[in-house]
Amino acid sequence: MATITIGIMDPPYESANTPTAFRLVDAALRKGHNVNVFCYEGATALGYAGQKQHPNAVHGASVEEEDHPNPKDWVKELFLLAAEKNVKLIWCNCGLCVDERGVENQVEGACRGSPVDAWKYSEGSDGVLMIGTE
Amino acid sequence: MNQYLMIQSKSPWESREVGHFYALARELRQSGGEVTFFLVQNGVMAARTGANDPGLDQLLGAKVKVLADDFSLRERAIDPESIKNGVSPSPIDQVVDLLAGGAKALFC
Numbered sequence: 001m002a003t004i005t006i007g008i009m010d011p012p013y014e015s016a017n018t019p020t021a022f023r024l025v026d027a028a029l030r031k032g033h034n035v036n037v038f039c040y041e042g043a044t045a046l047g048y049a050g051q052k053q054h055p056n057a058v059h060g061a062s063v064e065e066e067d068h069p070n071p072k073d074w075v076k077e078l079f080l081l082a083a084e085k086n087v088k089l090i091w092c093n094c095g096l097c098v099d100e101r102g103v104e105n106q107v108e109g110a111c112r113g114s115p116v117d118a119w120k121y122s123e124g125s126d127g128v129l130m131i132g133t134e
Numbered sequence: 135m136n137q138y139l140m141i142q143s144k145s146p147w148e149s150r151e152v153g154h155f156y157a158l159a160r161e162l163r164q165s166g167g168e169v170t171f172f173l174v175q176n177g178v179m180a181a182r183t184g185a186n187d188p189g190l191d192q193l194l195g196a197k198v199k200v201l202a203d204d205f206s207l208r209e210r211a212i213d214p215e216s217i218k219n220g221v222s223p224s225p226i227d228q229v230v231d232l233l234a235g236g237a238k239a240l241f242c
Binding site: 002004016017020024028031126127129130131132 | 139141143174175176205225226227229230231232233234235236237239241
């Protein structure tokens with residue numbers, strides 16, 4: 001079992017980097033590795049609990065029909081997967097970035113930290129990947 | 135031997151960074167590193183047979199292992215049988231294995 005740290009910067013709904021990051025975390029957990037995720041800047045909104053699904057007026061789809069995926073649900077699923085695999089998932093948000101964006105209301109399990117924590121996670125990891133924003 | 139994992143998410147036609155990333159991969163290989171170059175997202179567009187991307191072609195001749203994310207290929211309807219010789223379709227698990235093994239990783 002290894003420990004992997006992944007840094008994410010992109011906000012939700014904007015970049016293909018986000019699903020790539022989620023896929024990496026998912027794959028690492030499935031392989032039985034511990035994962036630290038450090039969310040910086042816009043990525044701190046990924047776990048914002050206030051995200052809501054919406055209908056799609058263009059296609060005439062209701063909220064249920066559209067079933068728009070929200071990343072907060074993906075974060076929740078990753079915590080469930082970690083528990084199922086009996087490995088540790090840390091989902092740490094940069095506190096200053098959270099405050100700037102007013103996204104304090106996070107899904108259960110997400111924690112608050114600073115770039116110092118990102119450094120500590122990296123120091124204690126076998127592998128580190130920082131996915132910068134454009 | 136140092137292990138490097140370089141993940142390219144952009145196509146060479148959308149960003150000039152890609153050319154520099156290819157060059158860095160070649161130089162790391164020339165300096166004795168073991169380099170895995172993982173194409174993901176629009177990065178896989180360059181892997182199509184016939185894609186005019188001399189940078190990737192040079193990389194394929196430089197003993198760099200080049201992988202293309204199978205999910206990104208499917209998203210873009212690129213048949214894994216139709217990609218350039220030397221590029222191997224790969225699950226994202228390969229990235230996890232390299233990270234778990236301590237490879238130094240860069241994302242572009």
